[in-house]
Amino acid sequence: MPETNYYDNLPTKLYGQPLTQTIDKVKKRQNILVSGVPGAGRETFLKMLMNNLQSAIKTRIVVWDMGGKQSVDSLPKSNEETLLIMNKLFLLKSRAAFLEKLHAIQLQSPNLTVVALTNHTGITNPEGYFAKTHPFFQSICHILPFSEDDTQIMIDANRSYYGWSIAKKYYKKIYRLTGGVARLIKYVCSEITDNNLSPEDYDRFMQNPAILFELKILYALLMNESKEHLKQLRIINTKGKIRSMLLQRYFKQQTNxxxxxxxxxxxxxxxxxxxxxxxxxxxxxxxxxxxxxxxxxxxxxxxxxxxxxxxxxxxxxxxxxxxxxxxxxxxxxxxxxxxxx
Missing domain, CATH: 1.10.10.10 (Winged helix-like DNA-binding domain superfamily/Winged helix DNA-binding domain)
Known part of the structure; x- marks a missing residue:
């Protein structure tokens, strides 16, 4: 495995549209919400965003993990241009009140810009990310399961970084297995390499704890989201069928x-x-x-x-x-x- 950072190894075009959109909004001092499907690479996107921002803007960057106790009062008091990146905003229960306070600070200090990352609820329930008296975010971008072409790009990147031996003839089958979900792609490729499997070894994949964990989360979306939302999230296709064959099998197992x-x-x-x-x-x-x-x-x-x-x-x-x-x-x-x- 090379000594270079994994995220430096990923081609920028893998998350090209949301990266470009986010950086463009930051340059215009507009708040943006980044909403990602579970397993689709929200954390990877954040690392790539940080790498790109450092070369794209000359702004102080403050990063908050909203799983901890954060307070708007802890923001540095300064006229210096500041970008606040809030990760896992879905964990914050009193979002409306919190965003209202941030809005009040921005009115007094227009040099503050906010990028927030959240789970799929930013797509399925955008009103859940309003401040009390203001929409707060000027726009939203989506981190979704990959297309077949982008799945191939990710497999190539992982082959290069980890030295995995994934035959080109397997690429299309891996996409069908995973539905383009980034974490599933990574885990399936690892299983194929480490255990000399083929994409048809469904039972072996279904025994992998990491794969099962991701499928459990995606299954919860199937159970709780509307058909239209599931299409938006790229969990099902336009015909209403589950895109990932592994998720199809898990779905059927849960109904046994x-x-x-x-x-x-x-x-x-x-x-x-x-x-x-x-x-x-x-x-x-x-x-x-x-x-x-x-x-x-x-x-x-x-x-x-x-x-x-x-x-x-x-x-x-x-x-x-x-x-x-x-x-x-x-x-x-x-x-x-x-x-x-």
Missing amino acids: IQETDLKRTLTPQEQTLFNYLLANKGQLISVDKIASLIAMSDDNFSLWKIYKLISRLKPKLKPTYALETVRGKGYRLMTNNKTTP
């Missing part, structure tokens, strides 16, 4: 029959629906969400099939659960209070 008598009576699709309803018990789930959930693993689904699926599931859930119909809106899973203490 468990030990309980109830689940032993359910078909795989009924399990998928029941697991989702159980994870969101008491919440109203739209027919559209149920349809998109089933469509992820069924190429031949239809609304008629959805209604038939629900009608079959309802009696199987009794007497422990009741699947309530909310006309014109969707369904809600409730504990049947008549049969539980």
Whole structure:
């Protein structure tokens, strides 16, 4: 492995558009929010941004990790041009009040510019990053899973840095396996090299703790985000199918029959629906969400099939659960209070 920094080894074009956009906004003294899909390289982007900023601007840079206790009062009092970079802004619970205080400071000191990095919620819930009386961020840029071309660029960079022997014929298959998620690409390439695997060795990949950890996070997005948001995040494609084959397998694994008598009576699709309803018990789930959930693993689904699926599931859930119909809106899973203490 070379002694050079890993981030110096990555081609700038890998994050070219968000890097260019962020640096351009900083030069114009505009606040920008950088929102990244889990595993897509938000931390890598931050390191590359720091490297590029040091040569692009002559400004003092202050970096805050919002996982710690940060206070706007701790900002250096100076007329010097200052760039505040806030990482992991999603961890801050009272964001609106915090950003309002920062806005007040900027009104008094226009030499302060802010770049904030957060998770996918900057894309799915941009209003969650408003100050109390002001939008605060003038723009937002996205860190998303790579395209097939950018996946190949990343594999080449990792081959060069780590000395991994990844055959060119595997590139397209690695992209299909990972869906372009940067961390999955890195872990899959490492497994292929270290254990002499091929991209078809799905079971071996699914035993890797680091890969499973990333899949668990992405699975949570599948369960909790709308179909449109999942498309925005590049987790599913325009047809509503999961882009990563590893995530597809994990998705199906999570809907497998468990030990309980109830689940032993359910078909795989009924399990998928029941697991989702159980994870969101008491919440109203739209027919559209149920349809998109089933469509992820069924190429031949239809609304008629959805209604038939629900009608079959309802009696199987009794007497422990009741699947309530909310006309014109969707369904809600409730504990049947008549049969539980």
